[in-house]
Each structure stands twice: as structure tokens, then as C-alpha cells.
Amino acid sequence: AQSVTQLGSHVSVSEGALVLLRCNYSSSVPPYLFWYVQYPNQGLQLLLKYTSAATLVKGINGFEAEFKKSETSFHLTKPSAHMSDAAEYFCAVTLANQAGTALIFGKGTTLSVSS
Amino acid sequence: ETGVTQSPTHLIKTRGQQVTLRCSSQSGHNTVSWYQQALGQGPQFIFQYYREEENGRGNFPPRFSGLQFPNYSSELNVNALELDDSALYLCASRGTVIGYTFGSGTRLTVV
Numbered sequence: 001a002q003s004v005t006q007l008g009s010h011v012s013v014s015e016g017a018l019v020l021l022r023c024n025y026s027s028s029v030p031p032y033l034f035w036y037v038q039y040p041n042q043g044l045q046l047l048l049k050y051t052s053a054a055t056l057v058k059g060i061n062g063f064e065a066e067f068k069k070s071e072t073s074f075h076l077t078k079p080s081a082h083m084s085d086a087a088e089y090f091c092a093v094t095l096a097n098q099a100g101t102a103l104i105f106g107k108g109t110t111l112s113v114s115s
Numbered sequence: 116e117t118g119v120t121q122s123p124t125h126l127i128k129t130r131g132q133q134v135t136l137r138c139s140s141q142s143g144h145n146t147v148s149w150y151q152q153a154l155g156q157g158p159q160f161i162f163q164y165y166r167e168e169e170n171g172r173g174n175f176p177p178r179f180s181g182l183q184f185p186n187y188s189s190e191l192n193v194n195a196l197e198l199d200d201s202a203l204y205l206c207a208s209r210g211t212v213i214g215y216t217f218g219s220g221t222r223l224t225v226v
Contacts (some may be wrong), residue, residue: 019165044207092159102163102207103150103215105157105158108157
């Protein structure tokens with residue numbers, strides 16, 4: 001069975017500082033990995049996804065993530081935080097090429113950005 | 116793209132009642148899945164439908180059931196509502212491209 005662990009339920013950064021949100025996964029078969037963002041009272045918006053192509057994945061709003069198989073990690077980064085980045089972030093995993101499997105989410109990390 | 120739309124946006128029900136939540140997926144998205152997100156938690160997988168057949172289910176009791184229709188719409192039905200069923204219910208769909216598009220959710224409150 002696959003699972004996701006997000007280290008740190010709450011991360012606080014200053015505007016302009018580096019954002020690093022950590023995600024480790026467990027999967028018995030090659031995974032697909034995703035990062036989603038959720039603003040208050042809204043659904044989930046896809047930031048980026050890893051689907052076994054390039055290990056460094058670039059997403060929207062300046063975010064990127066690197067798939068590291070040896071560390072079973074898929075950490076999300078952004079060089080310079082903006083106030084509008086304050087939101088809830090979810091890492092998710094699904095099994096590659098397996099019908100019937102949906103997304104398994106981590107518990108989420110709340111990102112706060114201060115001026 | 117028309118996106119994924121869910122209705123209603125908010126709903127209040129009494130314990131023991133039944134509820135139906137609706138989702139309209141993007142045209143061509145043959146897979147739809149439903150998630151329950153309790154306050155302060157990550158979404159939990161309820162079940163998934165592909166071409167009107169359930170092809171995956173999470174750890175939810177049988178009183179959670181669903182339907183998918185040929186016009187890319189779907190329903191989540193919950194019988195015998197319990198207080199713990201209060202949550203944001205999210206619908207997500209996908210086509211041939213890997214990745215799910217989520218709706219804005221239905222906030223269900225059971226009192």
C-alpha cells in the first residue's frame with residue numbers, strides 16, 4: 001500500500017525567503033506524485049506532478065519539486081515566497097498504470113508568509 | 116475546459132437523514148473519484164468510478180454509495196448520516212492525461 005508523510009504541519013517564512021515543504025512517500029511500485037494547493041473554502045489546485053519523466057518538475061507560480069527515489073522524497077520548493085503563497089499544501093501519491101487507484105494524500109502543511 | 120462543478124456548495128442535514136451530492140465533470144473525463152476532507156485533515160479517498168462502474172474504494176462503509184452517468188455527471192449518496200460525516204466532500208475527474216481536476220467541494224454539516 002502506498003502512503004505519504006508530510007513533515008511539518010505548519011511552516012512559516014518571510015516574504016522573499018525560500019519555501020521548502022517536505023514530502024516522503026512509500027510505494028511498492030513506481031509512483032506518480034503530486035502537489036496540490038488549497039486556499040480557504042476552496043477545492044484543490046494542481047501545482048505540479050511527477051509521472052516518471054524528468055525528476056525535477058516545474059509547476060505553476062514558481063514552484064518546483066525534485067523526485068529522489070533513493071530518499072523516497074518529493075519536496076516542494078520556491079526560491080522566493082510571496083504573500084499570496086499562504087495556503088494549505090498537500091502531497092499525494094498514486095500508483096502508476098493501475099486502474100482503480102486514486103490519490104492518497106498527506107495530512108497537509110499550512111504555509112504562512114509574513115511581511 | 117469547463118472544469119469540475121459541484122452542487123450544492125453548502126448543506127446542513129440532521130443525523131439519520133440521507134444526502135445526495137452532485138458533480139459535473141469535464142467532457143471526456145471518464146474517471147471520477149470522491150474524497151472526504153474533515154477539518155484540518157487531508158482528503159480521504161471514498162471511491163472511484165470509471166465509465167459508470169466502481170473500480171476502487173477506500174475505507175468507507177456501504178452507506179456511502181455513488182453513481183456515474185454517461186453525461187460525465189456523478190453523485191455521492193450518504194445514508195443514515197452521522198455527526199462525523201460533517202466534512203468537505205470533493206469530486207475529482209481525469210481523462211487520459213495523468214492528474215485529477217478537483218471541484219470546489221460541498222461543505223456538509225450534520226447536526
